[in-house]
Amino acid sequence: MAYTKSKAENSKSSSSGVVEKRVWFYSLLLTVQYGAQPLISKRCIGRDVIVTSSVLACEIVKVICALLLMAKDGTLNKAFKEWTLIGSLRASGLPAAIYALQNSLLQISYRNLDSLTFSMLNQTKLIFTALFTFIILRQKQSIQQIGALFILILAAVLLSIGEGSRKDYGSDNPDEIVLYGIIPVLIASVLSGLASALCQWASQVKKHSSYLMTVEMSIVGSLCLLASTYKSPDGEAMRQHGFFYGWTLLTTIPVFVNAVGGILVGLVTSYAGGVRKGFVIVSALLVTALLQFVLDGKPPSLFCLVALPLVMTSISIYQKYPYRVKKKEA
Structure with missing residues (x-):
């Protein structure tokens, strides 16, 4: 009996180790993708390219890639047979709608705030992600992990100062700054945390495939x-000039890279949760700074150099001190 129990525990430990290695691999790929995406987009997407066309193309590629991956691992037929509209809307519809609203709020906020203030306020989504993960999934954080989150936010603020201080634009009217700048970005941060927790709930509790969620959310988002193109400037431009106006072969590179990133986001959220995704996003800012130095010869700012050890420390603390349920004394 003891041998059987020991064997089961070893098997469980081995499985957990494989999942953890997979999480680190996906997180590393996502960090590189997030960090490289701004530089790739800047070099490959011309100013004439209609933004909505590139976003829609990315969503289409994301759906195709997710379906191919599902076919490869043999889950496509099963997912197709078990798929229901109600189940799909319950798992992916709400997060997709929330993300769509969040993106609209961020666009409004970005136009009315200087980039430094916007970037710093946008980092509050890490706190809301942890909060909603606790409310929806009852996933608690240890005291050390909460401290690690605040260290990470401090690092994100420093990185935002270093990058955001290079640009300074926004509204000069104080009322507009609050109403159309600060309030929208804070609401967007709350929505981001909620959507991330809902995605984690669907994948971990309802066992909804991350690939299937990618497909569903991409379709709803599209x-x-x-x-929105019915009366938007981008919609008018596409009707007048065509969907692929301004496109070149280089334009397809960031579209594919971004689509891969979308799939990786789903995998990281599914296996590790939305809080871990927050660590990836902040770490990616360091990758961007490094690539700027390598490709453009632009040295990282002092803020970036200070933020680097903070990010490494926060990740180390968060992984080393997970929340543990206290055993009741007999």
């Missing part, structure tokens, strides 16, 4: 985007 429908919302298409609806």
Whole structure:
């Protein structure tokens, strides 16, 4: 009996180790993708390219890649047979709608805030992600992990100062700054945390495939985007000049890279949760600074150099001190 129990525990430990290695691999890939995406987009997407066309193309590629991956691992037929509209809307519809609203709020906020203030306020989504993960999934954080989150936010603020201080634009009217700048970005941060927790709930509790969620959310997001083109400047431009106006072969590179990033986000959220994704996003800012130095010869700012050990420390603390349930004394 003891041998059987020991064997089961070893098997469980081995499985947990494989999952953890997979999480680190996906997180590393996502960090590199997030960090490289701004530089790739800047070099490959011309100013004439209609933004909505590149976003829609990315969503289409994301759906195709997710379906191919599902076919490869043999889950496509099963997912197709078990798929229901109600189940899909319950798992992916709400997060997709929330993300669509969040993106609209961020666009409004970015126009009315200087980039430094915007970047710093946008980092509050890490706190809301941890909060909603606790409310929805009852996933608690240890005291050390909460401290690690605040260290990470401090690092994100420093990185935002280093990058954001290079640009300074926004509204000069104090009322507009609060109403159309600060309030929208804070609401967007709350929505981001909620959507991330809902995605984690669907994948970990309801066992909804991360690939299937990617497909569903991309389709819902694309429908919302298409609806917005009815009276938007981008919609008018596409009707006048065509969907691929301004495109070159280079334009397809960031579209594919971004699509891969979208799939990786789903995998990281599914296996590790939304809080871990927050660590990836902040770490990616360091990758961007490094690539700027390598490719453009632009040295990292002092803020970036200070933030680097903070990010490494926060990640180390968060992994080393997970929340543990206290055993009741007999």
